[in-house]
Structure formats: C-alpha cells, structure tokens
Amino acid sequence: MSETKQLEERPCGEAEDGELVPRILRGEESAFEALVVRHQGRVFATVRRYARREDEVQDIVQEIFLKVHQKLSTFRGEAPFHHWLMRLAVRTCYDFLRAHQRNKESLFADLNPGETDWLDRFVAAPEEAGDDEDAARSLVERILEQLSPSSRLVITLLEIEERSVKEIAELTGWSQTAVKVRAFRARREMRKRLGRLVLKKYL
Amino acid sequence: MNIDLLRQKLTHAARLRTEDDSVPYAFEQRIMGSVRAGNLFRSHARVEWGAGLWRAAISCAAFAAILGAxxxxxPGESAVVEDFGVALENAILPTADEALEVL
Incomplete structure (x- = not known):
C-alpha cells in the first residue's frame, strides 16, 4: 500500500489540514467536520473582535465556514491552511462591518458610570488611570464601534493585534500602501472621535 | 487634554484583552447541517464543471469578439460584393465550366 493511501486512511482527527482538504473535495463529510472542530475556536475569537452580539458572532462564523467549504478548491496549499482561513474570516468580518454600520452619534450619549469614572480619572491624572480596567476596555470598544469599517479593521489588526503592514495586506487583500494610508486615516479618525467625546463631556 | 495619550491608553487596554475563543456546544453540527442543507458536498463536482465551462465560454466569446473586430x-474584398447570390455563382460556375472543358 502506498504512503499516500496510508495517509488517506488516517482518522480525520489525526490528519493534517493539507490531508483533509482533498478528502473534503471528494465529498467526505467527516473530514470537513474535523476541520471545523479544529479551527472554530480561533475563528470565534477573531469574529468576537468585530461583533459583540453572540447571535451575530455565530452567524458570521457559520458564514465563514460555508465560504470555506465553497472555496476550498481554490486553496492551493502553498501556505498553512489557517492563514487561508484567517484571510477568509477577516474579509467576511469586514463585509459584516460594512453591512452593519451603526448609528455612530447615539453611542456617546450613554457612557456607563464606570466609563465616565475612568474618563474623569484620566482627565484629573492621565498617568494614573489604569489601562487594564474593564471600563477602559469597554470605552475603547465603544470608540471602535464608531469608526468606519476600514478604520476599525486596520486599528484592530495593526494596533490591537499588532500585526505587520505586510500581514494586514495579505489578510485584507489591500496593497501595503493602501494599508499605510488607511492606518493614517484610522488614527486620525480615532483622535477625532476621542476629541469629540472629550469636547461633549468636559466643555 | 492629551488626546494622543488617551488613544494610546485605550489601545493598550484593548491589547490586554484576550479574546474569548469559546465555542457554543455542538456548533460544528450547526455548520454541518447548513452545509448539508445547501447540498454543498455533492455540488463540488458540478461547481468545478461549471467553472470550466464558464472559462471556456469566456475564451470563445473573447475570440469571437476579436474576429468580429x-x-x-x-473588411477585405468580400465586403465589396453586395449580392451574395452573385458572389456564390461567380465562385462556383467557373469551376464547373473548367470541369466541363476537361470532359
């Protein structure tokens, strides 16, 4: 029996991603299920950066895996499977952000007491306001929700996930120049939003 | 107020947050159900055939467009001839005449 045949016969849970792909293309459902089980945690974590409501998160993850199945024949195996999967995930999240742009102005009106308190402390003594507090995290979440889809995506990938411009270009399909331009605009947009928040609250 | 410092602090706060990678119970079953409902396993071969046919159709259309252009x-000489019947006669009859002359 050839080595290839032996590899094909490995249980799905033990097979490498690259071995599962041709099996899925031949119609083996259990191979696709194994791929989903292996990668769904990573996809959930990525999607939760862009969508808050759990029902939205689940719908996006489902859409991503359906796209994975539909486009699997385009996976050429030159890079690890999870790189290809993350490209698909990030682009689907970007589509979601573009389709669900929220009412941006209304969100500033209802800062919760924790966020207000954190901002007050920052205004009084900027260095002493901790950045590991829940209030700071929910405040940044609020700011991110007000950014345009491309700004939110680039801030998340570049500044929060600390990815390189090259990586972002590969994930999004944008050129490296476009990533740099969008990053510049995104930082400017974020500063503008923060400035408006401070202006509304303290002046 | 130092807006840049505020931005840096908030970005750092977001960086410290580890995103939740928990998966709802039996979520893979939901995905498998939707894949089966869409009949995607059986459609792979059809999709590949369809893609091949589309590629061929696009190539044919492009070739036809180039020939048309x-x-x-x-236009060449044939465009000068207005009557197709006369042109056909002129092309066929001389050949027939030559054949009769040989006999």
Missing part, C-alpha cells in the same frame, strides 16, 4: 476594421 478584425472583420470590421479589415
């Missing part, structure tokens, strides 16, 4: 821009 070529015949429009370089």
């Amino acid at each position: 070529f015949s429009l821009w370089f």
Whole structure:
C-alpha cells in the first residue's frame, strides 16, 4: 500500500489540514467536520473582535465556514491552511462591518458610570488611570464601534493585534500602501472621535 | 487634554484583552447541517464543471469578439460584393465550366 493511501486512511482527527482538504473535495463529510472542530475556536475569537452580539458572532462564523467549504478548491496549499482561513474570516468580518454600520452619534450619549469614572480619572491624572480596567476596555470598544469599517479593521489588526503592514495586506487583500494610508486615516479618525467625546463631556 | 495619550491608553487596554475563543456546544453540527442543507458536498463536482465551462465560454466569446473586430476594421474584398447570390455563382460556375472543358 502506498504512503499516500496510508495517509488517506488516517482518522480525520489525526490528519493534517493539507490531508483533509482533498478528502473534503471528494465529498467526505467527516473530514470537513474535523476541520471545523479544529479551527472554530480561533475563528470565534477573531469574529468576537468585530461583533459583540453572540447571535451575530455565530452567524458570521457559520458564514465563514460555508465560504470555506465553497472555496476550498481554490486553496492551493502553498501556505498553512489557517492563514487561508484567517484571510477568509477577516474579509467576511469586514463585509459584516460594512453591512452593519451603526448609528455612530447615539453611542456617546450613554457612557456607563464606570466609563465616565475612568474618563474623569484620566482627565484629573492621565498617568494614573489604569489601562487594564474593564471600563477602559469597554470605552475603547465603544470608540471602535464608531469608526468606519476600514478604520476599525486596520486599528484592530495593526494596533490591537499588532500585526505587520505586510500581514494586514495579505489578510485584507489591500496593497501595503493602501494599508499605510488607511492606518493614517484610522488614527486620525480615532483622535477625532476621542476629541469629540472629550469636547461633549468636559466643555 | 492629551488626546494622543488617551488613544494610546485605550489601545493598550484593548491589547490586554484576550479574546474569548469559546465555542457554543455542538456548533460544528450547526455548520454541518447548513452545509448539508445547501447540498454543498455533492455540488463540488458540478461547481468545478461549471467553472470550466464558464472559462471556456469566456475564451470563445473573447475570440469571437476579436474576429468580429478584425472583420470590421479589415473588411477585405468580400465586403465589396453586395449580392451574395452573385458572389456564390461567380465562385462556383467557373469551376464547373473548367470541369466541363476537361470532359
């Protein structure tokens, strides 16, 4: 029996991603299920950066895996499977952000007491306001929700996930120049939003 | 107020947050159900055939467009002849005459 045949016969849970792909293309459902089980945690974590409501998160993850199945024949195996999967995930999240742009102005009106308190402390003594507090995290979440889809995506990938411009270009399909331009605009947009928040609250 | 410092602090706060990678119970079953409902396993071969046919159709259409454009821009002698019947007669009858002369 050839080595290839032996590899094909490995249980799905033990097979490498690259071995599962041709099996899925031949119609083996259990191979696709194994791929989903292996990668769904990573996809959930990525999607939760862009969508808050759990029902939205689940719908996006489902859409991503359906796209994975539909486009699997385009996976050429030159890079690890999870790189290809993350490209698909990030682009689907970007589509979601573009389709669900929220009412941006209304969100500033209802800062919760924790966020207000954190901002007050920052205004009084900027260095002493901790950045590991829940209030700071929910405040940044609020700011991110007000950014345009491309700004939110680039801030998340570049500044929060600390990815390189090259990586972002590969994930999004944008050129490296476009990533740099969008990053510049995104930082400017974020500063503008923060400035408006401070202006509304303290002046 | 130092807006840049505020931005840096908030970005750092977001960086410290580890995103939740928990998966709802039996979520893979939901995905498998939707894949089966869409009949995607059986459609792979059809999709590949369809893609091949589309590629062939696009190539044929492009070739036909090039030939069409070529015949429009370089009409040649045939475009001068207005009556197709006369042109056909002129092409066939001389050959028939030659054949009769040989006999």
